[in-house]
Amino acid sequence: MAYKITVLPGDGIGPEVIAQSLKVLKVAAEKYNFEVELNEGLIGAVAIDQTGNPLPDETIEKCKKADAVLLGAVGHPKYDNDPHAKIRPEQGLLKIRKTLGLYANIRPVSTYEILYDKSPIKTERIKGVDFVVYRELTGGIYFGKKGKSADGKSAFDTSEYTVEEIDRITRLAFDASLKRKKKVCLVDKANVLETSRLWRATVDEIAKEPQYSEIEYTSMFVDNAAMQLIQWPTQFDIILTENMFGDIITDEASVIPGSMGLLPSASVGAGKAMFEPIHGSYPQAAGKNIANPMATILSVAMMLEHFNEDAAAKAIRKAVDSALAITFVTEDISKENAKSTTEVGDWICEKI
Numbered sequence: 001m002a003y004k005i006t007v008l009p010g011d012g013i014g015p016e017v018i019a020q021s022l023k024v025l026k027v028a029a030e031k032y033n034f035e036v037e038l039n040e041g042l043i044g045a046v047a048i049d050q051t052g053n054p055l056p057d058e059t060i061e062k063c064k065k066a067d068a069v070l071l072g073a074v075g076h077p078k079y080d081n082d083p084h085a086k087i088r089p090e091q092g093l094l095k096i097r098k099t100l101g102l103y104a105n106i107r108p109v110s111t112y113e114i115l116y117d118k119s120p121i122k123t124e125r126i127k128g129v130d131f132v133v134y135r136e137l138t139g140g141i142y143f144g145k146k147g148k149s150a151d152g153k154s155a156f157d158t159s160e161y162t163v164e165e166i167d168r169i170t171r172l173a174f175d176a177s178l179k180r181k182k183k184v185c186l187v188d189k190a191n192v193l194e195t196s197r198l199w200r201a202t203v204d205e206i207a208k209e210p211q212y213s214e215i216e217y218t219s220m221f222v223d224n225a226a227m228q229l230i231q232w233p234t235q236f237d238i239i240l241t242e243n244m245f246g247d248i249i250t251d252e253a254s255v256i257p258g259s260m261g262l263l264p265s266a267s268v269g270a271g272k273a274m275f276e277p278i279h280g281s282y283p284q285a286a287g288k289n290i291a292n293p294m295a296t297i298l299s300v301a302m303m304l305e306h307f308n309e310d311a312a313a314k315a316i317r318k319a320v321d322s323a324l325a326i327t328f329v330t331e332d333i334s335k336e337n338a339k340s341t342t343e344v345g346d347w348i349c350e351k352i
């Protein structure tokens with residue numbers, strides 16, 4: 001059987017890290033006896049340049065037909081600081097999430113010994129960090145009503161959630177927790193926000209269900225969580241949260257391991273799944289063959305786990321660990337004797 005994968009390299013370093021991850025995917029497919037059928041599509045600034053649309057219909061069709069989507073990065077500086085830009089690369093990303101119904105964004109954060117020194121946080125605090133953020137991805141303030149007054153002097157964004165939206169991601173997080181340390185922390189702002197109170201009430205009820213009785217369920221206000229993530233990150237196992245809080249705390253959490261270049265993510269929903277590194281398009285590094293491909297390679301490992309190709313996924317993770325263990329890494333991790341993007345990709349393929 002062949003897995004149909006739609007590949008969206010996107011902008012900046014996206015195409016370079018995607019190229020390495022596809023090399024790794026092909027080697028893993030050969031070694032572990034499965035087939036992949038790859039199909040490329042446009043998204044982001046490159047899509048705007050070529051079609052005027054950050055997510056052309058053709059790309060949507062390709063993604064709908066696929067078993068999974070593998071995405072590089074989206075974003076270009078020419079749009080970043082222009083508040084008047086009507087079309088933005090990021091719209092492509094938001095639209096693909098919404099269109100494919102990818103309501104849960106899963107971002108694992110763990111630390112690697114060789115990176116302890118790179119982390120801005122003291123080693124004793126980050127040793128053993130291993131948690132996963134379940135971020136709601138298709139609701140809340142990102143997709144609520146928004147607008148500007150006619151005179152341009154006021155603007156608004158609204159956040160709305162339904163019980164159904166909260167329920168489905170909560171079950172994913174709780175089910176995942178049963179296979180981990182059985183700890184779920186809901187992050188919200190229930191002391192201020194009505195939507196957070198709905199989250200709290202909904203999750204409180206689900207937590208009482210008998211199949212979840214072994215789970216240690218807690219909740220924390222987001223401002224406190226932002227602090228606790230730095231002060232005592234090992235206390236967390238699964239963090240469950242809404243869209244915007246999740247966006248912010250996952251960026252915060254990404255500095256714990258010492259390099260953003262190592263963190264993969266999965267966005268899942270009703271049937272479809274998309275995998276992407278959590279870093280952005282890093283335009284300053286584009287075309288220089290210096291970007292760290294590991295986050296995208298680990299995103300491929302998450303994709304293979306999604307397909308239940310666990311042996312292949314494990315081999316990829318092990319190869320990445322080995323590269324880190326001997327410091328065969330790009331310059332974001334080690335300035336001295338830094339390897340290029342392609343060298344790291346080749347080494348990992350060889351190891352597999």
Ligand code: IPM
Pocket residue numbers: 090093094247
């Ligand atoms: C992310 C990004 C996106 C988000 C942007 C690029 C729209 O920051 O995936 O976390 O805010 O969701």
Ligand code: MG
Pocket residue numbers: 247248251
């Ligand atoms: Mg973000």
